[in-house]
Amino acid sequence: xxxVSQTPKYLVTQMGNDxxxxxxxxxxxxxxxxYKQDSKKFLKIMFSYNNKELIINETVPNRFSPKSPDKAHLxxxxxxxxxxxxxxxxxASSHNRDVQFFGPxxxxxxx
Amino acid sequence: xxxxxxxxxHITVSEGASLELRCxxxxxxxxxxxxxxxxxxxxxxxxxxYFSGDTLVQGIKGFEAEFKRSQSSFNLRKPSVHWSDAAExxxxxxxxxxxxxxxxxxxxxx
Numbered sequence: 661x662x663x664v665s666q667t668p669k670y671l672v673t674q675m676g677n678d679x680x681x682x683x684x685x686x687x688x689x690x691x692x693x694x695y696k697q698d699s700k701k702f703l704k705i706m707f708s709y710n711n712k713e714l715i716i717n718e719t720v721p722n723r724f725s726p727k728s729p730d731k732a733h734l735x736x737x738x739x740x741x742x743x744x745x746x747x748x749x750x751x752a753s754s755h756n757r758d759v760q761f762f763g764p765x766x767x768x769x770x771x
Numbered sequence: 772x773x774x775x776x777x778x779x780x781h782i783t784v785s786e787g788a789s790l791e792l793r794c795x796x797x798x799x800x801x802x803x804x805x806x807x808x809x810x811x812x813x814x815x816x817x818x819x820x821y822f823s824g825d826t827l828v829q830g831i832k833g834f835e836a837e838f839k840r841s842q843s844s845f846n847l848r849k850p851s852v853h854w855s856d857a858a859e860x861x862x863x864x865x866x867x868x869x870x871x872x873x874x875x876x877x878x879x880x881x
Contacts, residue, residue, distance in 0.1 A: 693869075701809075701859060703871040716868055750814060757803055757865050762815040 683751030794862030
């Protein structure tokens with residue numbers, strides 16, 4: 661049983677396009693996150709939602725918009741994609757400050 | 772704000788040798804500390820965590836870590852490394868959010 665799943669696993673697109681990444685967790689957690697891992701493997705939090713409410717919003721461009729339709733889902737929509745958006749995006753979930761469980765990642769390549 | 776430093780970018784050890792990966796953190800209150808491992812092309816897997824109590828914590832795959840408040844450290848150790856341990860290792864601390872170190876790439880030579 662997959663705990664945290666993300667789709668798609670790979671995403672290749674042109675500059676200027678709009679794309680979405682979906683995330684679902686079946687762990688019953690109340691908090692979900694999006695992280696970006698750059699080419700140097702540095703992991704940085706982008707957003708965090710607790711019970712569908714945004715609680716962390718790092719200095720991320722407005723082109724990135726998370727959406728949480730329910731506690732088990734946190735999707736990431738990206739408008740007007742730029743070359744610098746190329747990275748691996750990880751979804752994670754946790755119960756409050758407890759251990760975060762990570763999805764397998766989505767490798768986004770912007771051409 | 773919390774921060775994590777992993778001073779070693781790369782470490783190479785021989786198979787069967789012992790391993791210690793260093794991690795120093797900065798956080799004003801009692802930290803929650805974690806070690807995660809990432810194999811190439813994979814997500815992050817939790818190795819172990821420290822919340823409170825015994826300062827020596829045991830994790831999966833034979834790893835352990837020791838929390839030393841006086842040194843603000845949470846070093847990861849393994850007595851005998853296997854070739855399958857080759858991966859990137861991340862130390863992390865959670866305060867208002869989870870903050871990762873830059874990672875240490877472990878190479879295992881046979």
